[in-house]
Amino acid sequence: MQRTSRMLTPQEALDIILAHVQRLPSEEVGLMDAAGRVLAEPLYAPEDHPPFPAATMDGYAVIHDDTSPWREVIGEQFAGHVTDVTVTPGTAVRITTGAPLPAGADAVVPVEDVELVDDHIVIRREEVRPGENVRPVGADVHRGELIVPAGTVLGPAEIGLAASLGIASVPVSRRPRVSVLSTGDELVDPGQPLGPGQIRDSNRFMLVAALQQAGAEVVWAGRGPDDVERLTELLRERIAESDVVISSGGVSVGERDLISAALRTLGTVHIERLFMKPGKPFHFVTVGRTLLFxxxxxxxxALVGFEIFVMAALRAMTGQQPVIPEPVTVVLAHPIEPGDRIEYQRAIVWCDETGTLFARNTGPQSSARLLSAVGANAYLIVPPRAEPYRPGERLRAILRRPVHGQAR
Known part of the structure; x- marks a missing residue:
């Protein structure tokens, strides 16, 4: 059993965790089931797109340097159909947006630049440029071009692009199978009345929501028994069926902190304490390929520990890139009081008209005050030091959500 009594920095902990992550196997899924999945292999275009020269506006397909004063309209070309006509000097074909350019034509004149007289047109400008309002073959994508790199979380644009190129299914990483359990005989489920000294179990519901948002498959979620032998047996069952097992509570040093005792009997303990706030008590254990947090x-x-450490492991398991998002530099908008450990303060980051990022925390930063995370779009990383950080000083922040143009 590998253990250290020294408190590890967050970066040291991340290095240890990622060193024990193994990639999950891939599976093929149809595009309708691919949203939010992580692409396991790079996608290359199997064909040019568009596969034919296409009109980008409604108008008339013509020869650009035709000097005829008027041009006979010899047909119509609509999207999805091909008219068997050839444009020659003195002729034109009516065409709609997205339709293939008829043979012989090399430009499209918009309808607003044309006067229609009986069965012919007169172009009301002197010059028509070659290729005007025409999207050539491969203008968007060339055959063999990398269109989506491996490690990308597939969204509407990526799926739409794959569909437009005739790709019906994609290789994606299997979803991590995760079990979640909370411990403590003081816990009561939401909707149940509180007894003396009891609190409601928020962590289980919070962690399940976070896992669903992260694209994991929650295979079990429940309460752990307040008996070390029965808890150990439950953990063994969950380990056998899970890639990741997450518990909350019971990892401190008290005699009723049963998770600590159970985890020590199950596998290799790599981390027990962190030089960070909140979240000093933190266990990372491996049992075979299964990761236990x-x-x-x-x-x-619990939330900070999940978003900083568990999320990195889930991203690495599925090959998502980047595994660890790069922190941004922010300017403090008000004084920040540091602590004696590296602190991850819940914060709001915004940018001004110059693109400079500013940050303020969300008020009282108690580790029990979940309200501090509501509306926060970042974790402000506050290193320990003797004096407060002043407005205008720069710190780093990890973005949780998009940055807006003003403080909210």
Whole structure:
């Protein structure tokens, strides 16, 4: 059993965790089931797009340097159909947006630049440029071109692009199978009345929501028994069916912190304490290929631990890139009081008209105050030091959500 009594920095912990992650196998899924999945292999275009020269406007297909004063309209070309006509000097074909350019034509004149007289047109400008309002073969994508790199989370644009190129299914990483359990005989489910000294179990619901948002498959979620032998047996069952097992609570040093005792009997303990706030008590254990994360019981500590460490493991398991998002540099909008450990303060980051990022925290930063995470779009990384950080000083922040143009 590998253990260290020294508190590890967040980066040291991430390095240890990622060193024990193994990639999940891939599977083929249809495009209708691909949204939110992580592409396991790069996608290359099997064909040119568009596969034919196409009109980009409604108008008339013509020869650009035709000097005829008027041109006979010899047919119509609509999207999805091919008219068997050839444009020659003195002729034109009526064409709609997206329709293939008829043979002989090399430009499209918009309808607003044309005067229609009986069965012929007069172009009301002196010059027509070659290729005007025509999208050539391969203008969007060339055959063999990389269109989506491996590790991309597939969204509407990627799926639409694949469909437009005739790709019906894509290789994606299997979803991580995750079990979630909360511990503590003081916990009561939402909707149930509270007894003396009891609190409601928020962590289980919070973590399941976070896992669903992360694209994981939650195979089990429940409460762990307050008995070390029965808890150990439950963990063994969950390990056998899961890629990741997440517990919350019971990882401190008290005699009722049963998760710590159970985890030590199950596998290799790599991490027990972190030099960070919130979330000093944090367990990382491996049993074969299964990763076990023992998160603290305080809700904010559990959420921060999940988003900083568990999310990195889930991203690495599925090959998502980047595994660890790069922090951004922000300018403090108000004083920040540092602590004695690296602190991840819940914060709001916004940008001004110059693109400079500013940050403020969300108020009281107690590890039990989950309200501090509501509306926060970033974690402000506050290193320990003797004096407060002043407005205008720069710190790093990890973005949780998009940045808006003003503080909210």
């Amino acid at each position: 023992g998160l603290p019981g305080n809700p904010v500590s």
